[in-house]
Every structure is written in C-alpha cells, then in structure tokens.
Amino acid sequence: MADNQKIWRNIDWIMVGIYLFMVLFGWLNIYAAVFNQEHASIFDMSQRYGKQLLWIGMALVIGVVILLIDPKFFSQFSYPIYGLHMLTLVAVLLFGKEVAGSKSWFEVGSFAIQPAEFMKYATALTLALYLSNMNLKIGQLRDTILSGIIILFPAALILLQNDTGSALVYTSFIFVLYRRGLSGNIFIIVFVFALFAVLSLLLQTLMQKLILLSVIGLGLGFVFYLMKHSVKNGLRLFMVFSILAVYIFSVDFAFSKLQPHQQIRIKVLLNIEQDLQGAGYNVHQSKIAIGSGGFIGKGFLQGTQTKFNFVPEQSTDFIFCTIGEEWGFVGSLLVVGSFVFLLMRIVSKAERQRSPFAQIYGYGVASILFFHFVINIGMVLGLLPVIGIPLPFFSYGGSSLWAFTVLLFIFIRQDAEHTKLL
Secondary structure (H helix, E strand, O other): OHHHHHHHHHOOHHHHHHHHHHHHHHHHHHHHHOOOHHHOOOOOOOOHHHHHHHHHHHHHHHHHHHHHOOOHHHHHOHHHHHHHHHHHHHHHHHHOEEEOOEEEEEEEOOEEEOHHHHHHHHHHHHHHHHHOOOOOOOOOHHHHHHHHHHHHHHHHHHHHOOOHHHHHHHHHHHHHHHHOOOOOHHHHHHHHHHHHHHHHHHOOOHHHHHHHHHHHHHHHHHHHHHOOOOHHHHHHHHHHHHHHHHHHHHHHHHHHOOOHHHHHHHHHHOOOOOOOOOOOHHHHHHHHHHHHOOOOOOOOOOOHHHHOOOOOOOOOOOHHHHHHHHHHHHHHHHHHHHHHHHHHHHHHHHHOOOOHHHHHHHHHHHHHHHHHHHHHHHHHOOOOOOOOOOOOOOOOOHHHHHHHHHHHHHHHHHHOOOOOOO
16 A cells, blocks of 8 residues: 555656646647537537547546556567557458558547557567567667667558558657667768758759759768868769769659548648649648737637638548637647646656666656647648648547557656666
8 A cells, every 4th residue: 555655655746737737738739620619519429529528538537547557568568569569460461441542540430549549659569579678789780770670560551551640650769779879970971861852852853953953962972071082082072972972863763652531731832833622722721820819819709710610621630720719829839838748757767767677667657648749730820741640649539549549658657666677
C-alpha cells in the first residue's frame, strides 16, 4: 500500500492536467465543428461529439490502467508488443477495410480501429529497449542499420496501406537517434536534399535544371579552390556533384510515382499550380476560417466557416481552424502554448531519468508528438503539404486518442519511477 501511495505521489500531475485540458478542449471543438441543431446535446451518441466522449472515457480508463502497471513490464515486453502490432499491420493489409483510399482500418459493426496509430508507441518502446543496451552506439554502422530496420519496417507496411501521412511520422525518430549519437551532419544532409528536391520541382525545364547544376558545379569548384588541391579532395567533390546531379534528375521520376492527389497538393503548396476549387480548397478555406477569428474569435458555436461546413474534415485533420475561428488568436496561442509546454516538460523529464530505457522512450514520445503538432498545424496554415495526420488529443477519432494516451501515459508511469533502473 505504501508503494502504491508513493507512486501516485510521484505521478506528474501537471502533465496529466495538460492532457486532460487538451482532450476536453478538443471535445468542445469537435462539438463546434460538427454541431447539429437537431442533435444539440453534447452527449448525443449518434453524433461525432457523443462518440468522442465515449472514446475519452475509455482513454481515461486506459490511462489509469497504465499507471497501475509495473513499469518494468514495458521494457520486458517491448519486443513482443512490437511483434504483435506488426502482425496487425500485416492483417489489416489482408482483411482491412479501405477508407478514403487507404486500406488501414479494421471494422466491426460501426466500430473501426486503425492499427497504424498504435504501432507508433510500439516502435518507440522497441527502439528504446534496443538503444538502452549500453554497448550500442548509433555512430556504429551496424547499430544504425538495425535501428533503421526497427523504424522502417512498420513505415513500409503502412506505406503499403496507402497511408503516407502515418508512414512519414516514423521520420521523427531521427531525433531519438541524434540524441543517442547520430551525427548532426545528417540534418544538414537532409536539409540539402530537401532543398534540391524543392528546386527540382520548381525548375521544370531541362535548361533550368542544367543551370542549377552549373551553379552547383561552380560552388563546389570554389570549395575545391579553398581546400588543399589534392586528387582525393577533387574526387570527393566530384562524387558529391555526381550524386546531386543524379538526385536532381530523379526527383521528377519519384514525384511521378506519387498519387495524383498527392502531386497536386505539393504543386499547390509550391505555387506551381492554383487549385482553389480542388486540392487547394481545404487549405484556402482553413486560412479564411483562422484569419476571420481575429484576436479573441467569433465565440463558441459562432464560426460561420465552421457552421456552414466550408472546411472538409474540420473535426479531424483540420480541427485547428475551428479553434482559430471561434477562439481567435488567444485560443490558438493557448493550444500552441500547451503543446510547447508539454513537449518541453517531456524532454526535461526524459533528461532526468536514471533508466536509459525510460530516457530514450521519453525522447520517442516527444519526437512523435512534435512531428504531429508541427505538421498538422503547418498544413492547416498552408505552410506544409496536406498529408492527413491528426492533431494529438484534439482531432476526432478513437484510434488516435487511445494511441496517444498509451504513448504519453507509459512515459508518465516510467517517470514516476525515474530514480530506478528499469
């Protein structure tokens, strides 16, 4: 009994409080986004806000159960948990239901669940267990490759489901690898390749691409002039130039393999095309909704863009535009500030963990939440392509809410024992 009381005292109730605020405020905004005068009761189970209340109730039960579990369970059974969830990803490919072009759902009656959402916490657990071995260093090629396999296997299965957005979430684990010794140069390399990918799409003619390569060649020539004029350095720079040349001309080919709706979204984002009635419609209407909210918003249930359903998927991926319209800059800042505070608290708590497993898992939690937060808000504001990922704790959906609850509460449970080696 004494140990249980100590555990409850050690729970980070501030983190729990932020979670509860996000979930309940998200519920209010789901109600506003799909408000139906004929079903005005916020507890109406025939409407999305009624169903979300049910998901919230079950999420709270899940959170309490996790807090009662011995934290060693998660480190001891990380690999079986990972394997079990991998099997669900395979099973959904074989037996799942296709929704909006993605075969990523199990459906039983009116209930549907998305295994890809739960695979995120399973991957975070497994990566934490693998990297917590003190003999492993990400700077070594073998360990880097094995870590990459842990991350990329589920991402590949999710890509086969045609759920690109969920698959891209796994790139967030690069921050975990960096914290465990991966060279910071990888971020520079990723930035350079992303920059040239964008330039390759913007420069659509052969002549424009040749001019870009000429500029690159001149730049590398200047670097060679500043370096020692050795054959070895010359060969290295020539190899860099060759890789970039092949990459620039391969971007168009890779781009052509994307789905048509994915291509048009990227073109609209880069202003290559204007499609305000098609692919650009969601983002255009979302920006109108957020901008019309002003400083303090139009008021709860007073949003015209929201009320008249101008923004599709407003209770799921585009829930933030409801917040912007009805609660204005103040409400938007409160939501953004809550996420920033939660992320900072997770990272600070991760840093104090005595257990390497708990520490690395904390980095994984922060990385996943950070990716979802930045990408979702970025796409709603028209700063990033629309890839269809939810805003954690706010967007409608049982699978995402439960998965994020499991993800966060496992870390809260680990943190309650932060002085122990798990």
